[in-house]
Amino acid sequence: MERVPNLTRADAVAAVRNPLAFIAARWTPTPRTVQRAALAALVMAVVIVVTGGAVRLTGSGLGCPTWPTCTDDSLTATRAMGVHGAIEFGNRMLTYVLCAAVGWAIIAARSEKPYRRSLTRLGWAQFWIVMSNAILGGIVVLVGLNPYTVAAHFVATTALITVAAVMWQRTREGDTAPRPLVGKPVQQLVWFMVAAAALLILVGTVVTGAGPHAGDSSEVERMPLDWETVAKVHAVLAWIVVSLTFALWFILKAVDAPKGPLHRTRDLFLVLLSQGVIGYVQYFTDLPEFLVGLHMLGSALVWIAVLRVLLALRERSEGEPTEIPAQSYAATSSSIAGPR
Secondary structure: OOOOOOOOHHHHHHHHHOHHHHHHHHOOOOHHHHHHHHHHHHHHHHHHHHHHHHHHHOOEOOOOOOOOOOOOOOOOOOHHHHHHHHHHHHHHHHHHHHHHHHHHHHHHHHHOOOOOHHHHHHHHHHHHHHHHHHHHHHHHHHOOOOHHHHHHHHHHHHHHHHHHHHHHHHOOOOOOOOEEOOOHHHHHHHHHHHHHHHHHHHHHHHHHHHOOOOOEOOOOOOOOOOHHHHHHHHHHHHHHHHHHHHHHHHHHHHOOOOHHHHHHHHHHHHHHHHHHHHHHHHHHOOOOHHHHHHHHHHHHHHHHHHHHHHHOOEEOOOOOOOOOOOOOOOHHHHHHHOOO
């Protein structure tokens, strides 16, 4: 059994000055460990969406009426504040779990050998988004759940999911220049689909901001819009995204595209169908809280699925970039499907 070296004074000073470098010098995680760390950060980003929705849907948005403390006299929720205080304070505590997951992702990326600056930067980007969104969450409470700040809070969490999903994908790739797997027409179609999905999510926040679930039992300001009209616009956008997804799958299938983009497109189509069923059921059943919460989870999963389609359009090899040999395809297939 190997003896663990004693920690010297110089080691202690080095650990204080640069703890990440200190850990990286003594620990080399396996690629699977780095992938799991990135996945844990992504999962926690989705969990925080669900728990944030639970706070809103249980009317606990002002369970802790101030910030950064729970009340003017207490850092934590008290028994007198009841279940609403416990739910709101519990959601605040989950932010620390999210920070821990992001911190693990940063440490694992920093310690991987060889060192990959791109992964570490993605980890730190998540950290700063979490910190910014925590402050924004405090502002949401201080302004009494103003619907515009609530919408911004959700959009910031979506940005966190975006960076976390990209980091998770990058842990399974090399650092060579990306090689496209499809042609320009398909890439343009996918970017249009991404834009439509982003607009779908933004309009969804407007539906929430104008709808009946204000987030607290007290009188809370709502967006001055007819939420049913906005919900119909939201549904139209959803059908646009579904149509674009089906068109993309059909094109990829017709030109015998690589399996990666094809499978990711299929996954997105299935997630969209499930989300659509939930959306219509909740609309025609007067927005029951459970289904609204499930729809919020579906929103995060749809966005991740859209990002996975986008990221599947290229590949990065583990080794040095190599020149792609010229290949001849039929005119239609080569322009749409791209190189193999």
